Amino acid sequence: MFRRKWSGLPADPEFPVDLSKLGSSLRSYFINEDDEVRAIDNPDNYFHFFFNRSPRWNERQRYAFNQALQYVIWERLEKLGLKKTLLPLGTSDENKPHVPIFVSSDIATKSRVVVIFGETSQDLGVLAHRVIGGPGGVAKGSMISIVSALQKQCSSPSDSAPPGIILANMGELIWYPEGKRTLSRSAFAGVPMQSAVHYTNVIENGNMVKKNSTPRMHVGHIFQEVIPHLTKDDAKIDVVVLGDSADYVEEFLDLTPMWNVWKKRISCLSIVGGLYPVWDLKDDEFVNKFLRNKARAYVVSVEPAGMVISGPDGNPKTSTFTQMGCPVFSSGEPSYTERILITGSEIILGWLQEVAMTPEGEHYANPYFHVEFADPVFDTDEPDWSQWQNPELAGQQDGNAEVQTNQDPEETGNPQGEEPKLVMLQRTEDSERNEKENMKMGQDENKN
Template identity: 30%
Template structure:
């Protein structure tokens, strides 16, 4: 049994001005946020012994950055649209998204769907402080996309809590900092109808704008490219799994950055085929950007980014890796993801501790190769033959492709690509053909 011997101290909230200069910061010539007193140093979170004070101070600085970005989005030709339609910002629960003013005039549209913890138009707060505000936000992404004649639609999966006091939708971090240390979210008062979670937000936004994107009566209107991150990709995959027939004539390609979706989320055979042939996943990995990574989770081919934080992937890989691939899709949609045949058993041996089995990678008779079924047969002669092939460097034929071990080996990748070019157009191998050969499809990272 406990007895209170001292009253709980109730501290008054400390308010900070939404003003960079008064907070002790400025934006330098390199577009970085720096301390006025220490121009070589960035934001310092731990300035007070009370965590709540630090939290509210950070929120004041974040609001300064949001206002800077709002101005820059306007300068780049993007306008905020509030959903549900007809909402009055400040009085009605609503969520803002960004749409480029030329959306109805362009032939190509880049749809950006971010993660569930970031403000609208932000990739990485860490990168905004480091290389610069434009780099860490979506401004750099927007500018390079505009040079390639893309119109833009930017969804808002992060600001999913509506604050009547502030009169706007905010991220959970902002909600917590602006209200109280342990805020309760009222699922009626603090949610926007139709945008209660990431899946509903994506469904509502795409349902609202599809008339401007995919036309009517099945007629193709625009070419759509998706750039997605984290839970945003999961929400899109769940939406397309149900609605892909309506959108498939328009969708050209999809990039999934550290996505949370898995093969189990895809039941549509058409969507599965699209992800295999027109989608790529980029993950946190130490290998050089664009290196093929044997990874079964996403259905689509997976590549490294040389990043250690998921939030820094797009700012650092978009210009040199992702955008060039979108251009490849535009030039050759049927060959943008060359098919390579992967011996997953050998790959598993290279990935220590991954999978926990030592059997053959060949699916059992009647099994769907997309389910990654394996048998336990161990053909010693077959293993010896594969070892000789790997050590001797024999020329790859169709049989040799099946025996390839590590696509990250540049010499093997180059020889395999040559064989693919000689034996047939990439992407023409059917699932049935793969099944008969006892292999599964992967990708060769040619960037």
């Protein structure tokens, strides 16, 4: 009988957390004069992920690569005047479970503080690894560029000092005992296992950090303990939420007891790539006063950065989700949510400065936006399924289908209160003949 011992399983591969020592010269990297990560053996090449047929080898290399770059980012953030702070507050022993965040070293003296909640899938200090390890470079793809830009701003018309900064850590909430640090879910899957063929690393109670074991708890800890403890009582707070962190931050602020505490301190809310629907919010003052007047959303769009896509009540003429209770703008980023703050940093951070420079004694409010934006209509041979309630209109461009229905055409134009009717599509003789010809060609190819 065949029997395999645990000791006979292949060992998990090891890669040093060092760009220049990941392995052979084919897998070693450096940061060039343009701040981009390139291969040592060929400086024209970026990071090479698929270097092995085994996915586990590739994942382990990616883990070491990302960890090495994160330490570079942390070192640069500290040079910009930020210091690493351990949560829950009061934690001093780095060997015990903790979640790190970055805070301005002089935050206690600041009259304005910008709090940034990153995506729950990203490492602390990271915006987009596709930029950090590819075209763009380390600073552009990380919080380094954002912190540098904020440090050029003023806190208020009477305070020319730059604002304080808090970088929350929404992604790295899983404690990794062997590494004495927390990791994101994707990074935790890349840490060493008992063998290279084990399924994955299991998250247990020992991997939880007190008061910070979930993104929702981390948001509560930041608002209820970190900000009150580290900042002045009268310091104004600008909140920036990235991607899915908008769900947790808006959910927290929508609680009436919490909003009654924070409505006097929060100056504005910038929703960068978030998609939290306004109909899930309950507090009337938070929705109808704050979001409408002191919040803006920036979305993935092919339109120029800064174009108004929608007002606070949404725009039915676009397929972009706009029901967020605040004006919606194009970020200029056409594809990826994680790149929105990178591509649209000038308009996003510029608006924060605009709010901060509101004359003393006045309250900032979004201007009224006359929105004329609508999705472009392209000439196409495809049926216009936007008129699906009217089967005659829906199928009028489809030459290979004939619509059969007993529904009264006059009733189809008014779908209010009616359920969609069943529409039967019957293939024509041309479509059946084409299908037979395709099947015959496929059989001939199989014979060859």
